[in-house]
Amino acid sequence: MLTDAxxxxxxxxxxxxxxxxxxxxxxxxxxxRGSACLFYADVTPLDDPWVNEECARxxxxxxxxxxxxxxYLNSSGRLVFxxxxxxxxxxxxxxxxxxxxxxxxxxxxWQKALPEAEVRRLIGRYLRAxxxxxxxxxxxxxxxxxxxxxxxxxxxxxxxxxxxxLMRRADLLSAITVRDGVERTFQEGPGTRRLTKAEQDKVLAxxxxxxxxxxxxxxxxxxxxxxxVDLVGSSGxxxxxxxxxxxxxxxxxxxQALDNDVVLSMKQANxxxxxxxxDRGQVERYxxxxxxxxxxxQRALQVHTDPLLGYTTFDGTGYVVSEVSPYEVDLDxxxxxxxxxxxxxxxxxxxxxxxxxxxxxxxxxxxxxxFQVEESIAAAIKGRRREFTEAxxxxxxxxxxxxxxxxxxxxxxxxxxxxGVSAT
Numbered sequence: 001m002l003t004d005a006x007x008x009x010x011x012x013x014x015x016x017x018x019x020x021x022x023x024x025x026x027x028x029x030x031x032x033r034g035s036a037c038l039f040y041a042d043v044t045p046l047d048d049p050w051v052n053e054e055c056a057r058x059x060x061x062x063x064x065x066x067x068x069x070x071x072y073l074n075s076s077g078r079l080v081f082x083x084x085x086x087x088x089x090x091x092x093x094x095x096x097x098x099x100x101x102x103x104x105x106x107x108x109x110w111q112k113a114l115p116e117a118e119v120r121r122l123i124g125r126y127l128r129a130x131x132x133x134x135x136x137x138x139x140x141x142x143x144x145x146x147x148x149x150x151x152x153x154x155x156x157x158x159x160x161x162x163x164x165x166l167m168r169r170a171d172l173l174s175a176i177t178v179r180d181g182v183e184r185t186f187q188e189g190p191g192t193r194r195l196t197k198a199e200q201d202k203v204l205a206x207x208x209x210x211x212x213x214x215x216x217x218x219x220x221x222x223x224x225x226x227x228x229v230d231l232v233g234s235s236g237x238x239x240x241x242x243x244x245x246x247x248x249x250x251x252x253x254x255x256q257a258l259d260n261d262v263v264l265s266m267k268q269a270n271x272x273x274x275x276x277x278x279d280r281g282q283v284e285r286y287x288x289x290x291x292x293x294x295x296x297x298q299r300a301l302q303v304h305t306d307p308l309l310g311y312t313t314f315d316g317t318g319y320v321v322s323e324v325s326p327y328e329v330d331l332d333x334x335x336x337x338x339x340x341x342x343x344x345x346x347x348x349x350x351x352x353x354x355x356x357x358x359x360x361x362x363x364x365x366x367x368x369x370x371f372q373v374e375e376s377i378a379a380a381i382k383g384r385r386r387e388f389t390e391a392x393x394x395x396x397x398x399x400x401x402x403x404x405x406x407x408x409x410x411x412x413x414x415x416x417x418x419x420g421v422s423a424t
């Protein structure tokens with residue numbers, strides 16, 4: 001399955017995939033993060049008694065696991081803790097997001113050596129928080145009034161928001177750029193490459209196309225903001241982006257003051273894992289390309305998205321453009337080990353999951369999902385919420401065990417050169 005999903009990218013950049021696979025070999029959770037295609041190969045054929053015709057086709061995150069949460073600065077200037085990384089977003093069963101998260105919590109609990117009974121309680125707590133927030137949306141007219149902010153969070157989530165608040169744009173710029181007199185340019189070294197004149201011209205043409213994709217409501221008033229100062233080829237993105245071509249673009253920002261410069265990422269969009277296993281007809285006709293799909297998905301799932309989020313094409317392939325923000329802090333699970341601390345976190349993550357599902361319906365700007373998601377899910381599990389929760393908990397525990405065994409098989413196959421990219 002991994003070879004089938006990744007073969008074109010493996011061929012294009014075998015070195016990047018050796019790095020990706022070594023990261024995946026580190027532990028079962030890292031393997032799980034990089035193998036969404038395997039998850040959907042396993043779950044999409046399963047009978048799903050918890051969906052009806054409507055909630056079998058909602059916007060889903062597509063790669064929801066415990067490490068895909070963090071902070072961002074929304075278009076209103078407010079720091080928010082939310083689900084992040086929408087590269088795998090698509091239309092599908094709402095249960096697939098919940099199943100993927102529950103299994104990730106099962107893996108996390110196992111790696112932290114928690115008793116199985118405790119892990120079951122934590123998964124159940126996440127699900128009950130999800131259902132409680134679902135109830136909120138059923139009873140309220142406004143899907144956008146809930147967010148995890150500095151004023152309504154505690155524990156590790158609040159600490160991540162506080163850390164993000166202390167971040168400075170100047171620090172990000174100092175880390176990846178250099179000043180040459182009155183000009184700022186990208187640092188050269190591992191992970192960056194200078195472009196030929198021909199490639200630079202093509203990137204600039206694609207950048208012009210990106211500017212057309214920014215909604216008028218989110219566009220900055222001054223043309224100066226989008227003036228390109230420097231650009232380079234980039235690499236070194238996360239596990240899921242191995243082998244995908246990318247560029248970094250430095251733009252002027254709100255003024256010509258050097259500390260206002262903004263860094264944008266222009267990255268080739270990937271084919272979402274779930275799309276390999278579902279009927280793609282209606283969904284694919286809606287989008288121009290994968291970059292368009294990624295951006296529309298994020299705008300549907302994430303309220304008040306990055307105003308710089310947009311899409312373009314490069315050599316006929318879809319790309320996503322977004323800010324490399326200094327205010328993004330991922331949830332760090334390394335110091336969250338006690339069940340009481342994990343419980344406080346999963347309460348918030350369950351509510352955040354319900355929020356992205358319920359905000360991405362007829363109240364959002366897209367029209368692929370033109371019904372009230374919360375009402376559809378509530379109807380699908382009406383009178384069966386306890387049974388639903390028990391089934392999701394059981395899946396989380398059992399699939400975590402499957403992933404641990406798959407990880408063992410993967411490591412053996414990679415070491416022996418049997419999955420498409422030699423380990424040496």
